[in-house]
Amino acid sequence: MSPSGASDAERDRDVTSTRWAQRVEEARRASDPGMLVAGIPYARFLGISAEVVDGELLGRMRYADRLVGNPVLPALHGGTVGALLEITGLMTVLWNVDGTGVPRIINLTIDYLRSAATEDVLAQGFVTKQGRRVVNVFVRAWQRDREKPVASANAHFLVGLPEIEGSGEE
Amino acid sequence: MTPAGDRTGPISEARPRLDVLRQICMEGIPLNRELAIELSDVWPGGGLMRLPYRGDLVGDPVNGVLAGGVITALLDGACGMAVMAALVRPAAVATLDLRIDYLRPATAGRDVIARAECYRLTRHVAFARALAYHDSPEDPVASAAGAFMLTRRHRKSS
Numbered sequence: 001m002s003p004s005g006a007s008d009a010e011r012d013r014d015v016t017s018t019r020w021a022q023r024v025e026e027a028r029r030a031s032d033p034g035m036l037v038a039g040i041p042y043a044r045f046l047g048i049s050a051e052v053v054d055g056e057l058l059g060r061m062r063y064a065d066r067l068v069g070n071p072v073l074p075a076l077h078g079g080t081v082g083a084l085l086e087i088t089g090l091m092t093v094l095w096n097v098d099g100t101g102v103p104r105i106i107n108l109t110i111d112y113l114r115s116a117a118t119e120d121v122l123a124q125g126f127v128t129k130q131g132r133r134v135v136n137v138f139v140r141a142w143q144r145d146r147e148k149p150v151a152s153a154n155a156h157f158l159v160g161l162p163e164i165e166g167s168g169e170e
Numbered sequence: 171m172t173p174a175g176d177r178t179g180p181i182s183e184a185r186p187r188l189d190v191l192r193q194i195c196m197e198g199i200p201l202n203r204e205l206a207i208e209l210s211d212v213w214p215g216g217g218l219m220r221l222p223y224r225g226d227l228v229g230d231p232v233n234g235v236l237a238g239g240v241i242t243a244l245l246d247g248a249c250g251m252a253v254m255a256a257l258v259r260p261a262a263v264a265t266l267d268l269r270i271d272y273l274r275p276a277t278a279g280r281d282v283i284a285r286a287e288c289y290r291l292t293r294h295v296a297f298a299r300a301l302a303y304h305d306s307p308e309d310p311v312a313s314a315a316g317a318f319m320l321t322r323r324h325r326k327s328s
């Protein structure tokens with residue numbers, strides 16, 4: 001998916017909004033959301049990936065020692081589970097809504113339901129309401145047992161914006 | 171950490187020890203070590219944390235802005251730290267829920283500071299809020315509010 005020999009850093013520097021839009025199209029054609037997640041540096045940092053299994057988009061965060069927030073229990077850091085919920089929500093929006101821009105998160109409310117054990121976490125998002133500008137997504141995360149979620153979140157994303165180059169949009 | 175009474179404690183008036191909280195919030199939390207988050211100041215019921223900008227923490231590959239998830243981890247950690255800085259008796263602090271508003275994109279290439287305060291402390295639950303900003307809390311990039319569970323080892327009738 002990346003030109004052979006290109007390092008992650010080179011690949012990241014090379015991303016323009018046009019290239020991102022091309023990647024979105026490619027990923028949709030290949031039915032592989034993982035191609036997009038791999039382009040998000042923080043997702044790589046946390047070991048987050050995405051795949052379509054039986055028609056469902058699932059996010060996954062691979063366990064690594066650096067994700068721990070409480071070494072005594074031990075338990076994963078809430079911030080990492082929050083990031084998985086957010087990225088899975090973002091992918092759910094990209095996968096279900098037309099347009100190729102990066103959806104912009106407005107806000108996110110996370111409920112921490114159980115402490116997350118030191119193993120992989122899975123997540124699935126559901127579009128609750130899709131408006132022209134705003135999409136409301138519910139995301140649930142679990143570990144071994146889907147019926148025992150470790151956390152859930154509601155998030156709003158802004159969509160359908162022209163791509164903004166550089167930071168700061170004021 | 172002296173009064174062992176069973177009633178709801180007020181927010182500690184004693185200045186929390188920066189070295190002790192650094193030990194807990196920086197060295198003691200692998201993710202914070204990994205993100206190089208630094209606890210720069212504490213006071214009763216509050217404190218400041220700094221997250222240095224890094225290319226591998228970017229969320230939007232098009233514009234180089236830090237991932238929302240990094241800000242979430244910073245704000246979650248800062249709120250938890252503020253709760254610890256408010257406690258008279260030590261307790262384990264666990265996030266119950268957390269709401270984050272992303273007010274504007276962070277500026278690419280710049281560190282983010284979180285200023286957190288615990289504004290209500292009860293026996294079992296504490297409430298905290300935080301702002302993330304570059305230069306001034308008057309111009310925040312994100313805000314957070316959360317509820318935190320407190321658990322202590324119970325010693326029956328001491």
